[in-house]
Amino acid sequence: MPDLAQAEELADLAHRGGVLTAVGLQARSAPPLRYLRDLVAEGYVGRVLSTSMLGSGWIGGATYDDRYAYVLDVMSGATLLSIPFGHSVDALAMVLGEFREVSALIENLRPEVTNVTSGAVAAKSAEDQIAVTGVLESGAVAAMHFRGGTSRATAFHWEINGTEGDLVVKADRAQWWYGGTQLYGARGEEGALTELPVPARYQRSLTQWTERSAEPACSVAHEYALLRDQIIGSLAPDEDGVPDFRHAVRRHAMLERVREAARAGRKVRLAEQGA
Known part of the structure; x- marks a missing residue:
């Protein structure tokens, strides 16, 4: 779905046809992210005050190869905003809730790039x-910065800071939503962050992936398993399934509002579009 208009069209067709749909926002199905969401909901950090996310884009660097020449075009639907930022902001919204209002800067500082x-x-x-x-709907302050290409310093780093503690998500690659994330936390009188292993219950039936969490297919495998359980009706009563086409409309609408905020140079309220 390259843009909001196509997302709306497909969601409408699916709704009228009564078709179950799914979109590839696999971070929502990854065990570390589901565990992170539960930690926040259960009060691990107390009241969330702020969150900060820093990521590298993989695309948008100084060079490109022929396989990815299409990502140079802002109209392709495959950009830093729609892919790395889109996957990441969706994960943030899953864990902490949606944005209420945004301000944004979107720049193309490398108008010419070199074929490798x-x-x-x-x-x-x-x-x-x-x-x-x-500002998130909860009132927490949020900041996200995504850079094109890769960074020698930070591929992905996400902090959640609250009144009672802190949580951190780290990854060694820019495409962090595929898998390979590590969780760290500290609360109360604890001084240093310590790693938080993901409990086995979050692996669903995919125990074979426990030792393969760094592989690119890990989060996709969990999304497929969740979709399977959704189809056969074995989800727990309080468990959500995979994001559908209606969710894609919501996320595309949010990305459009981010672009609007950047163009206008002012704060934009997302509630105006229901995003």
Whole structure:
């Protein structure tokens, strides 16, 4: 779904046809993220005061290869905003709730990039820097910064800070939503962060993935398992299934509001669009 209009069209068709749908926002199905959401909901950090997320984009760097030439075009639907930022902000919303209002900067600071094979220089219209700040529906302050390409310092780092403690999510690769995340936390009088192993119950029936959590297919495997359980009706009464086309509409609407905030140079309330 490259844009909001197509997302709305497909969601409407699916609704009228009574079709079960799913979109590939696999971070929502990953055991570490489901555990993180429960830790927050159960009060591990107390009242959430703020959250900060720093990520590298993988796409949007100084070079490109022929397989990914299409991501240079801002109209392709495959940009820093729609892929790395989109997956990441959806995970943030899953754990902490949606944004109420946002301010944003979206920049293309590398309008020309180099082909890694031929050395040819190509024009790039897609963004390579995204900085979004805002307030969540809970009242917590949020800040997200995604940089094009990779960073020698930080691939992905996410902090959740509260009145009673802190939680941190780290990953060694930019495409962190595939898998390979580690959770850390500390609360109360605890001084240093310690790793928080994910309890076995979050693995569902995929125990074979317990020692393979760093593999790119890990989160996708869990999304498929969750979809299977949704289809056969074995989800727990309080358990949500995979995101559907209606959810895709919500997320695309939110990304459109982020672009609007960047264009206008002002704060934008998401509630105006129901995003």
